[in-house]
Amino acid sequence: MFEFVTFIRVRYAETDRMGYVYYGNYATYFEVARVETIKALGFSYRLLEDDGIMLPVLEYHSKFFKPAYYDDLLTIKTRITGFSGARIFFDYTVRNEQGETICEASTTLVFISADTKKPTPAPEALRLKLKSLE
Amino acid sequence: MFEFVTFIRVRYAETDRMGYVYYGNYATYFEVARVETIKALGFSYRLLEDDGIMLPVLEYHSKFFKPAYYDDLLTIKTRITGFSGARIFFDYTVRNEQGETICEASTTLVFISADTKKPTPAPEALRLKLKSLE
Amino acid sequence: MFEFVTFIRVRYAETDRMGYVYYGNYATYFEVARVETIKALGFSYRLLEDDGIMLPVLEYHSKFFKPAYYDDLLTIKTRITGFSGARIFFDYTVRNEQGETICEASTTLVFISADTKKPTPAPEALRLKLKSLE
Amino acid sequence: MFEFVTFIRVRYAETDRMGYVYYGNYATYFEVARVETIKALGFSYRLLEDDGIMLPVLEYHSKFFKPAYYDDLLTIKTRITGFSGARIFFDYTVRNEQGETICEASTTLVFISADTKKPTPAPEALRLKLKSLE
Numbered sequence: 001m002f003e004f005v006t007f008i009r010v011r012y013a014e015t016d017r018m019g020y021v022y023y024g025n026y027a028t029y030f031e032v033a034r035v036e037t038i039k040a041l042g043f044s045y046r047l048l049e050d051d052g053i054m055l056p057v058l059e060y061h062s063k064f065f066k067p068a069y070y071d072d073l074l075t076i077k078t079r080i081t082g083f084s085g086a087r088i089f090f091d092y093t094v095r096n097e098q099g100e101t102i103c104e105a106s107t108t109l110v111f112i113s114a115d116t117k118k119p120t121p122a123p124e125a126l127r128l129k130l131k132s133l134e
Numbered sequence: 135m136f137e138f139v140t141f142i143r144v145r146y147a148e149t150d151r152m153g154y155v156y157y158g159n160y161a162t163y164f165e166v167a168r169v170e171t172i173k174a175l176g177f178s179y180r181l182l183e184d185d186g187i188m189l190p191v192l193e194y195h196s197k198f199f200k201p202a203y204y205d206d207l208l209t210i211k212t213r214i215t216g217f218s219g220a221r222i223f224f225d226y227t228v229r230n231e232q233g234e235t236i237c238e239a240s241t242t243l244v245f246i247s248a249d250t251k252k253p254t255p256a257p258e259a260l261r262l263k264l265k266s267l268e
Numbered sequence: 269m270f271e272f273v274t275f276i277r278v279r280y281a282e283t284d285r286m287g288y289v290y291y292g293n294y295a296t297y298f299e300v301a302r303v304e305t306i307k308a309l310g311f312s313y314r315l316l317e318d319d320g321i322m323l324p325v326l327e328y329h330s331k332f333f334k335p336a337y338y339d340d341l342l343t344i345k346t347r348i349t350g351f352s353g354a355r356i357f358f359d360y361t362v363r364n365e366q367g368e369t370i371c372e373a374s375t376t377l378v379f380i381s382a383d384t385k386k387p388t389p390a391p392e393a394l395r396l397k398l399k400s401l402e
Numbered sequence: 403m404f405e406f407v408t409f410i411r412v413r414y415a416e417t418d419r420m421g422y423v424y425y426g427n428y429a430t431y432f433e434v435a436r437v438e439t440i441k442a443l444g445f446s447y448r449l450l451e452d453d454g455i456m457l458p459v460l461e462y463h464s465k466f467f468k469p470a471y472y473d474d475l476l477t478i479k480t481r482i483t484g485f486s487g488a489r490i491f492f493d494y495t496v497r498n499e500q501g502e503t504i505c506e507a508s509t510t511l512v513f514i515s516a517d518t519k520k521p522t523p524a525p526e527a528l529r530l531k532l533k534s535l536e
Contacts, residue, residue: 012437012447013290013430017183017283017338023191024161024281028415031158035414035473045414046473049151057157061195070285071437071448146303146313147296147424151417151472158415162281169280169339179280180339204419205303205314285451291459292429299426317419325425329463 002080002133004037010072020067027060030092030105033076037090041129052114053123058087062105066096073097080130086111086119136267138171140210144202154201161194164226164239167210171224175263186248187257192221196239200230207231214264220245220253270401272305274344278336288335295328298360298373301344305358309397320382321391326355330373340364348398354379354387404535406439408478412470422469429462432494432507435478439492443531454516455525460489464507468498475499482532488513488521 008029016022035045048055068074074094081089087110094103113120142163150156169179182189202208208228215223221244228237247254276297284290303313316323336342342362349357355378362371381388410431418424437447450457470476476496483491489512496505515522 009434011430012284012433013292015285016280017285017287018188018190019285020190022161022281023194024158024165027156027158027161028413031414032411044473049472054152056152056154056201057198059195059197060157061193063193064191067190070451071446143300145296146299146418147426149419150414151419151421153419156415162279165280166277178339183338204317205312286456286458288458290429291462292426292433295424295426295429322420324420324422324469325466327463327465328425331461332459335458 002037002041002130004033004040004078006033006036006076006078008032008074008076010068010070010074012070015070018067019069021069021072023062023064026062026094026103026105029074029076029094030060030078030090030107033078033092034090034107037078037080038126041126043123043126043129048123049114053120054112054114055088055109056112057107058110059108060105061107062103064103066100066102068094068096068102074102081106083122083127083130086121088122136171136175136214136264138167138174138212140167140170140212142166142208142210144204144206144208146204149204152201153203155203155206157196157198160196160228160237160239163208163210163228164194164212164224164241167212167226168224168241168243171212171214172260175260177257177260177263182257183248187254188246188248189222189243190246191241192244193242194239195241196237198237200234200236202228202230202236208236215240217256217261217264220255222256270305270309270348270398272301272308272346274301274304274346276300276342276344278338278340278342280338283338286335287337289337291330291332294330294362294371294373297342297344297362298328298346298358298375301346301360302358302375302377305346305348306394309394311391311394311397316391317382321388322380322382323356323377324380325375326378327376328373329375330371332371334364334368334370336362336364336370342370349374351390351395351398354389356390404439404443404482404532406435406442406480408435408438408480410434410476410478412472412474412476414472417472420469421471423471425464425466428464428496428505428507431476431478431496432462432480432492432509435480435494436492436509436511439480439482440528443528445525445528445531450525451516455522456514456516457490457511458514459509460512461510462507463509464505466505468502468504470496470498470504476504483508485524485529485532488523490524
């Protein structure tokens with residue numbers, strides 16, 4: 001199970017009139033965390049797409065325990081929790097500067113061929129890389 | 135169980151470079167659907183906040199079956215599925231113009247006092263209104 | 269000069285912690301207003317793209333006189349103010365429910381061939397349609 | 403004239419179906435750049451708001467020369483170009499990884515008292531700090 005930590009500074013645009021980070025914006029934080037996690041493994045999501053593989057989100061669950069505020073530096077711990085056929089699973093934990101867990105989330109994504117728009121197995125190199133780290 | 139239907143036209147800003155609606159933007163669609171559902175019951179989320187009650191999201195689950203595209207007119211069916219103390223539960227089904235279900239989601243929200251930042255019971259009038267419709 | 273009016277309800281996601289509509293979100297409102305204006309002329313921006321013509325923004329100016337708030341119903345008056353080669357010019361005026369002008373803006377867009385990525389003349393049919401309305 | 407450089411990595415959420423960064427998202431980039439510039443001077447926009455001073459945008463102009471793409475690392479050079487009463491002026495230049503200028507922009511913001519909602523002079527300490535750097 002590969003784990004990687006990403007830091008994200010809350011932008012003003014991401015707050016709402018409660019003064020909280022709008023709940024919809026966490027999805028973007030998780031995208032950034034996911035992409036950096038894949039980069040840390042030596043892969044690039046951008047190159048993946050250039051190679052004709054897309055990786056849309058199939059499922060997204062999130063639980064919010066405390067709000068995040070403007071200018072907070074959030075710590076996102078991302079874990080790749082597994083593969084299943086064309087699917088890849090990620091878990092996320094978000095902590096604020098006080099070390100409190102403010103959000104937990106998970107996503108399921110699916111590798112899709114840009115040509116056929118059908119699921120396609122996760123790239124072999126990525127699977128092997130993750131296996132080598134176990 | 136109160137049910138209400140909202141129509142949302144996909145904006146260009148909401149698409150991503152796959153040409154799909156970015157998965158994070160559905161949260162905004164559900165907010166719009168939720169607010170219109172509450173309005174349909176004769177209540178206003180804006181007035182609720184002016185009265186010192188906030189309604190942040192505690193939990194958000196979504197499953198994506200098919201992409202939505204630019205300029206699609208989406209149909210969102212929202213159901214208030216229940217109350218539990220200070221919590222209120224919503225379910226959503228999103229259909230595209232071909233009538234295909236493209237996304238299913240649910241949210242749990244909690245009534246919070248803006249003063250104390252503590253959970254507070256759902257407004258009595260809203261509970262009664264929903265009960266009267268059963 | 270063709271003029272068209274669009275109504276936009278402010279979403280919670282679009283507010284910031286000042287309680288105002290975040291200044292960056294007006295660009296999306298103008299996109300919606302622009303697209304509806306083109307639709308009112310019998311054209312579709314979506315079909316335009318399907319035909320291999322893109323219409324990115326070259327220039328965007330905006331002045332803010334008063335804030336817009338959550339749940340406000342904004343009235344956007346859009347005017348197509350002219351063409352120049354591959355360029356098309358739009359002006360916008362945003363009014364709140366009290367009829368106050370809260371924002372004025374303008375955009376310059378350019379017709380681009382998706383193939384060559386070079387500027388391409390505005391579609392003849394659109395030019396003729398606008399001319400016929402003068 | 404104080405100058406500061408900020409780096410921003412383009413997020414997937416910020417692209418649109420042209421594959422470009424959506425023009426509305428640059429406003430958020432300039433907010434991040436502005437806030438970091440003020441931090442570099444030893445001030446905090448967050449603390450400013452906590453002290454009852456808001457800083458909404460009055461005017462925003464932008465010119466786009468080339469698109470930005472997903473995962474690009476953008477370099478934003480921000481300059482504080484002056485003060486006038488309660489107003490503060492910023493200029494921005496955005497470069498891509500090839501060093502090409504892809505966007506130029508400027509914003510006018512106004513210091514507002516959160517209590518009175520009226521313009522209020524720029525904080526003396528900020529003015530003096532900037533003067534000392536001339």
